Amino acid sequence: MRQTGDPAPAPSQNRAADDVAPEAKSTSQSTAPSTAPLLGGKGRQIAGQLLAPFIGIVLFLAMWAVLAPQVDTSLGALPGPVEVAEQGVSLFDEWSAAKELESAFYADQEARNAAYIAAGEPGRVTDFEYSGPPTFVDQIITSLATVALGFVLATLVAVPIGLICGLSPLVNSAINPLVQIMKPVSPLAWLPIVTMVISALVTSADPILAKAFIISALVVMLCSLWPTLINTAVGTSSIDKDLLNVGRVLKLGWFAKLTRLVLPASLPYIFTGMRLSLGVGWMVLIAAEMLAQNPGLGKFVWDEFQNGSSQSLARIMFAVVVIGFIGFGLDRIMMWLEALVSRNRTI
Structure with missing residues (x-):
């Protein structure tokens, strides 16, 4: 018989606490391994996306700074990153x-x-x-305007022809030899032809667009339209035939079939071709501006090369870096546009 104040219940409470404690321990032990790999995976992902490129750039700059002074040129030692950055500030x-x-x-x-x-x-x-006289920033703006016009013209020509080639095997067979012949032609070969044609057609003393601007834009168009044309044709010809049969069953007109079936299904191929075309156009433009002495970054590089001052080599290298960054930015813009259009794409 238990008396009042007997501490006998205490062991039962302790046992209850002991029963609960293992459950809590097992719960904490079961959750810990699940969060650790998750955090580790995110850490590795962040390191791969940010840390690795940063380390690569730092190593490149370090190698550049160490090896550049050991290279002697007619304009002096090859400038390092610091000298190139100083000339960038000077140009600004x-x-x-x-x-x-x-x-x-x-x-x-x-x-x-x-x-x-x-x-x-x-x-x-x-x-x-x-x-x-135009400054370095003015030359950048001129080059961007020129490549934009050439790229738009190339897209307006390449996409319709690519769609027709993809929908018609007969037209594709007729045009394909011409594409394969014209695609490898260098911009240096197109430049004199385009220059003579534009000089004969544009005879006004005060044209709306400068003659040199038109020449550079047309050279960009002629050299950059082929990737868009080929990718558009491939994408159009790869459309599921059942999808086209649905259009026939619904008795869609050619415009409705083009806008609702063909174009949405071909968009990934078209944008891939446009990205390639824009990159080709940017490379072609710099070469065309250097050869034809048309305003732009290419002319800036050539003028600095002809100048031959002690600062010219650093300025040329800074222009090369800017050209690379602009090309990278243009590619990112095209990727963003592709993602935006594909997100709203419905078939």
């Missing part, structure tokens, strides 16, 4: 100074015209354009 300062001169020019012109009007001499009012 030159652009800022040129913009200040341009702003001062237009401000003086407006003040002078206002004084003429106040004096009752409106006939002396002038409207001159600033004609300073």
Whole structure:
């Protein structure tokens, strides 16, 4: 018989606590292994995406800095990353100074015209354009505008022809030999032909677009349209025949079949071709600008090579780095557009 205050229940409580504790321990032990691999996997993924490229770039810059001074050229030792970066800052300062001169020019012109009007001499009012030499930033803008025009023209020509070739085996057989012959032609071969044709057609003293700009854009178009054309034709010909049969059963017109069936199914191939075409066009443009002395980054590189100053080599190398970054950026833009269009794509 148990008396009041007997501590006998305590062992039962302890046993209950002991029964609960193993469950808690087993729960904590079962959850720990499941979170560790997850965190480890994320860590490895982040390291692969960010840390590895960073280490690669740092190693490249270190090798460049060590090996560059050991290479002697006619313009002096090969500049290292620091010298190239300094010239990049110098080029930006030159652009800022040129913009200040341009702003001062237009401000003086407006003040002078206002004084003429106040004096009752409106006939002396002038409207001159600033004609300073183009800066490095201006050359970048010119090259981007040129490649954009050439790429748009190439897309407008290549996509319709590729769709027709993909839908018609007969047309594809007729055009394929011409494509295979024209595709390997160098831009250096197209340039004199395009120059003579445009010089004969554009005879106006003040055309809407500069003659050199048109020549460079057409050379880009002629050299960059082939990847888009070929990929469009391949994508169109690879469409599931059952999908086209559904269009026949629904009695869709050619435009409805093209916009609802053919184009959505071919979009991945088309954008792959457009990405390749844009990359080819950017490479072609630099070569065309160097050879034809048309405004742009290619002309900047050639002018610095001809200049032969102690800073020219570093400026050329900085231009090469900028050209590479711009090409990378253009490719990323095309990837983003492809993802955006594919996300809203319905068949």
